[in-house]
Amino acid sequence: RWQAAWxxxxxxxxxxxxxxxKYYVLEMFPYPSGRIHMGHVRNYTMGDVVAxxxxxxxxxxxxxxxxxxxxxxxxxxxxxxxxxxAEWTYQNIATMKRQLQSMGLSLDWSRELATxxxxxxxxxQRLFLDMLEAGFVARRSSTVNWDPVDRTVLANEQxxxxxxxxxxxxVERRELEQWVFRISAMAEELLEAIDGLTKWPEKVRLxxxxxxxxxxxxQFAFETVGAPPGxxxxxxxxxxxxxxxxxxxxxxxxxxPLARALEPGNPSIAAFNAECRRIGTSEEALETAEKxxxxxxxxxxxxxxxxxxxxxxxxxxxxxxxxxxxxxxxPAHDQRDLDFVRKxxxxxxxxxxxxxxxxxxxxxxxxxxxxxxxxxxxxVAGGAVMTGEEAVEAxxxxxxxxxxxxxxxxxxxRDWGLSRQRYWGCPIPIIxxxxxxxxxxxxxxxxxxxxxxxxxxxxxxxxxxxxxWRLVPCPRCGGAARRETDTxxxxxxxxxxxxxxxxxxxxxxxxxxxxxxxxxxxxxIGGIEHAILHLLYSRFWTRVMRDCGLTAISEPxxxxxxxxxxxxxxxxxxxxxxxxxxxNPAEVEAAGEGERRTGVLKSDGEPVEYGGIGTMSKSxxxxxxxxxxxxxxxxxxxxxxxxxxxxxxxTLEWSDEGVEGAFRxxxxxxxxxxxxxxxxxxxxxxxxxxxxxxxxxxxxxxxxLAKVGDDIGRRRTFNTAIAAVMELLNAxxxxxxxxxxxxxxxxxxxxxxxxxxxxxxxxxxxxxWQALGHATPVVNERWPAVDQAALAQDTxxxxxxxxxxxxxxVQIAAGADEAAAREAALADPGVSKFVAxxxxxxxxxxxxxxxxxxx
Numbered sequence: 001r002w003q004a005a006w007x008x009x010x011x012x013x014x015x016x017x018x019x020x021x022k023y024y025v026l027e028m029f030p031y032p033s034g035r036i037h038m039g040h041v042r043n044y045t046m047g048d049v050v051a052x053x054x055x056x057x058x059x060x061x062x063x064x065x066x067x068x069x070x071x072x073x074x075x076x077x078x079x080x081x082x083x084x085x086a087e088w089t090y091q092n093i094a095t096m097k098r099q100l101q102s103m104g105l106s107l108d109w110s111r112e113l114a115t116x117x118x119x120x121x122x123x124x125q126r127l128f129l130d131m132l133e134a135g136f137v138a139r140r141s142s143t144v145n146w147d148p149v150d151r152t153v154l155a156n157e158q159x160x161x162x163x164x165x166x167x168x169x170x171v172e173r174r175e176l177e178q179w180v181f182r183i184s185a186m187a188e189e190l191l192e193a194i195d196g197l198t199k200w201p202e203k204v205r206l207x208x209x210x211x212x213x214x215x216x217x218x219q220f221a222f223e224t225v226g227a228p229p230g231x232x233x234x235x236x237x238x239x240x241x242x243x244x245x246x247x248x249x250x251x252x253x254x255x256x257p258l259a260r261a262l263e264p265g266n267p268s269i270a271a272f273n274a275e276c277r278r279i280g281t282s283e284e285a286l287e288t289a290e291k292x293x294x295x296x297x298x299x300x301x302x303x304x305x306x307x308x309x310x311x312x313x314x315x316x317x318x319x320x321x322x323x324x325x326x327x328x329x330x331p332a333h334d335q336r337d338l339d340f341v342r343k344x345x346x347x348x349x350x351x352x353x354x355x356x357x358x359x360x361x362x363x364x365x366x367x368x369x370x371x372x373x374x375x376x377x378x379x380v381a382g383g384a385v386m387t388g389e390e391a392v393e394a395x396x397x398x399x400x401x402x403x404x405x406x407x408x409x410x411x412x413x414r415d416w417g418l419s420r421q422r423y424w425g426c427p428i429p430i431i432x433x434x435x436x437x438x439x440x441x442x443x444x445x446x447x448x449x450x451x452x453x454x455x456x457x458x459x460x461x462x463x464x465x466x467x468x469w470r471l472v473p474c475p476r477c478g479g480a481a482r483r484e485t486d487t488x489x490x491x492x493x494x495x496x497x498x499x500x501x502x503x504x505x506x507x508x509x510x511x512x513x514x515x516x517x518x519x520x521x522x523x524x525i526g527g528i529e530h531a532i533l534h535l536l537y538s539r540f541w542t543r544v545m546r547d548c549g550l551t552a553i554s555e556p557x558x559x560x561x562x563x564x565x566x567x568x569x570x571x572x573x574x575x576x577x578x579x580x581x582x583x584n585p586a587e588v589e590a591a592g593e594g595e596r597r598t599g600v601l602k603s604d605g606e607p608v609e610y611g612g613i614g615t616m617s618k619s620x621x622x623x624x625x626x627x628x629x630x631x632x633x634x635x636x637x638x639x640x641x642x643x644x645x646x647x648x649x650x651t652l653e654w655s656d657e658g659v660e661g662a663f664r665x666x667x668x669x670x671x672x673x674x675x676x677x678x679x680x681x682x683x684x685x686x687x688x689x690x691x692x693x694x695x696x697x698x699x700x701x702x703x704x705l706a707k708v709g710d711d712i713g714r715r716r717t718f719n720t721a722i723a724a725v726m727e728l729l730n731a732x733x734x735x736x737x738x739x740x741x742x743x744x745x746x747x748x749x750x751x752x753x754x755x756x757x758x759x760x761x762x763x764x765x766x767x768x769w770q771a772l773g774h775a776t777p778v779v780n781e782r783w784p785a786v787d788q789a790a791l792a793q794d795t796x797x798x799x800x801x802x803x804x805x806x807x808x809x810v811q812i813a814a815g816a817d818e819a820a821a822r823e824a825a826l827a828d829p830g831v832s833k834f835v836a837x838x839x840x841x842x843x844x845x846x847x848x849x850x851x852x853x854x855x
Contacts, residue, residue: 026524046525056781068490124509151459187413251326429448564651564652613653683741686741
């Protein structure tokens with residue numbers, strides 16, 4: 001009923017020309033998988049609470065919704081079910097939209113977008129061409145992560161523990177020509193700006209800073225001995241040049257030009273390199289792999305001691321795209337190097353030991369923090385005891401003075417490879433011509449749309465087999481040419497959608513006036529799992545759009561809230577052979593707690609094993625269907641439980657008892673309101689003529705109102721806001737005063753309770769607001785102001801300590817002086833027995849709070 005009323009009046013539709021101050025609330029938009037889950041309920045309810053609260057505070061609120069709609073799952077569905085990815089995607093969007101609407105979210109559906117819509121793709125392709133012209137896009141051959149199951153390239157960030165983030169397949173290394181975004185060119189700006197993100201969680205800021213990974217070090221060259229022509233020098237970058245005197249070997253990546261040059265004449269090196277390329281290129285993949293290598297037979301001369309020659313190895317733990325793809329190994333002070341030399345019997349040379357002179361033990365490498373003083377037994381330069389930071393700078397100065405190296409700043413952040421070898425993604429607007437090279441598609445021919453008549457009966461990208469779409473004339477010379485068949489990484493789609501929401505039907509990617517009014521997003525909400533990928537890419541794209549003249553801002557999100565995951569119990573059976581069978585907790589009759597938790601399957605009465613608490617997932621069948629929850633209890637109960645059960649940043653442990661508790665609270669509120677209104681309208685409230693109990697209730701009411709406003713508006717602690725209202729409702733249930741002013745106080749209290757709860761339980765709030773005698777919808781009501789006069793107290797309770805230990809509590813007049821406080825404190829029986837017969841040496845009074853008697 002109330003959702004229909006909201007839709008009829010278009011109350012949540014936002015006007016860009018509204019004179020009120022703006023507030024932009026946005027939750028990370030969902031992938032249309034087919035059904036919403038409890039994580040969606042929690043995430044979108046949080047945003048809805050903020051949006052409704054800010055609207056009640058007089059802001060023009062933008063709260064839009066869209067769909068992150070491209071990606072591999074749609075192609076997998078096409079292969080498994082014989083349905084086109086577009087059909088599967090739009091069916092899922094329709095289903096999930098109905099489910100989200102059933103939650104009563106205050107969303108402006110008139111701005112709805114899907115990243116697979118040609119309207120959206122056209123603007124993304126225009127942005128790509130803008131970036132190409134501005135120098136932010138390049139095409140280059142490089143070593144990439146290849147997912148052999150999804151048959152596509154993955155960014156380093158999409159490789160988790162050496163496996164594809166979606167498929168879970170071990171990732172391989174391949175050499176491919178692909179398009180990249182030059183995000184590394186903005187590394188310093190992205191890093192420096194992190195300090196300004198004061199309303200982001202510190203954990204996210206630290207994760208981004210570590211991923212960008214600024215380091216200062218030394219780049220220098222070894223002189224080679226016995227290397228093939230063209231390799232008389234081996235360039236090395238190191239962040240620890242102070243350990244150069246501990247070098248016992250040099251090593252190169254299997255993808256280093258030297259390693260490749262040795263392959264034709266050395267089958268062993270060729271085989272080793274080929275094996276290494278079956279490991280992903282991410283640092284995580286290389287760190288977890290066994291440290292292995294092969295001696296090339298080449299040697300390099302030590303720059304500080306030319307008589308010392310070090311062996312050059314090809315090693316599997318070196319990244320080609322970080323530094324120069326070559327290192328020197330100092331095993332005494334690098335665990336990775338130590339693991340390597342232990343395997344191959346190379347020497348270990350100490351450079352420093354602890355400043356206390358303790359002897360080093362080489363069961364593991366000694367790696368103190370750079371800021372810690374250490375005793376250098378083989379210093380590169382400078383004194384014997386220095387911090388690592390001082391020694392690094394001394395080593396750089398020495399190298400520059402002797403002319404064999406120079407100090408440089410480098411970053412871990414690599415350029416973002418955007419090419420994906422798949423169909424269901426945004427086409428890259430490029431045509432390849434044998435005569436003209438890579439030619440941009442003319443802007444008046446955008447969007448480049450995907451062909452619908454494709455088949456998925458063979459592995460690989462069906463665009464490569466679609467000659468009618470792929471083969472086209474060159475737009476520059478008219479000769480035979482071919483379209484780019486790689487599509488864009490789906491993280492591109494989500495890197496600018498927040499700006500598109502400000503003018504989703506504009507003929508350009510953004511409208512200058514609209515994006516200038518709305519951006520940046522005032523409150524962004526989503527999972528911390530996106531701390532690096534999505535959030536860093538969005539920060540990069542916002543800056544690119546700034547540099548292309550499409551926006552004036554540099555940061556997309558002013559305030560960030562990262563909500564915790566929703567957890568539930570895991571139950572399973574592990575047969576003697578075959579796969580583990582998981583069971584939904586609703587199918588299990590459980591008993592006991594913790595390690596004593598046991599259960600039997602309701603269907604057969606046989607035991608099942610308890611697997612603890614874990615994230616809700618389809619694979620472990622421990623999810624809860626939000627639609628079933630809404631159908632049984634109503635959307636308000638689902639919303640209330642997810643907001644009350646845990647602080648927003650913490651994980652939420654599912655509890656059927658907690659849901660029942662939320663439902664009981666809703667019924668109790670309903671009963672109290674209707675018990676009040678059955679006696680007819682209440683009279684006018686006269687605050688100056690209230691009895692003490694009536695004043696006390698009003699004081700608690702307005703204290704609660706102040707707390708709820710602060711908890712929602714500033715702190716975002718939704719659970720404590722609800723708890724405060726629950727405590728107030730307990731007081732209202734005890735308040736049995738049917739006098740004229742008693743009923744007036746109860747009317748005010750119930751009015752404010754409904755207004756305070758309306759962001760959380762909007763449907764019940766609308767019905768109860770009407771029942772309380774109000775003609776206007778609660779959604780149009782302003783947030784109530786705290787009555788400061790109601791907060792005034794005639795008396796206050798202060799705690800009394802004797803020698804710093806709590807001994808009593810006393811009531812004194814508000815504003816009482818020290819003499820009155822002393823008299824009341826010393827007269828309290830609980831205090832006097834600790835003071836009797838002793839001399840009061842000092843009396844400390846903190847007005848309105850505490851007394852400390854020192855005897």
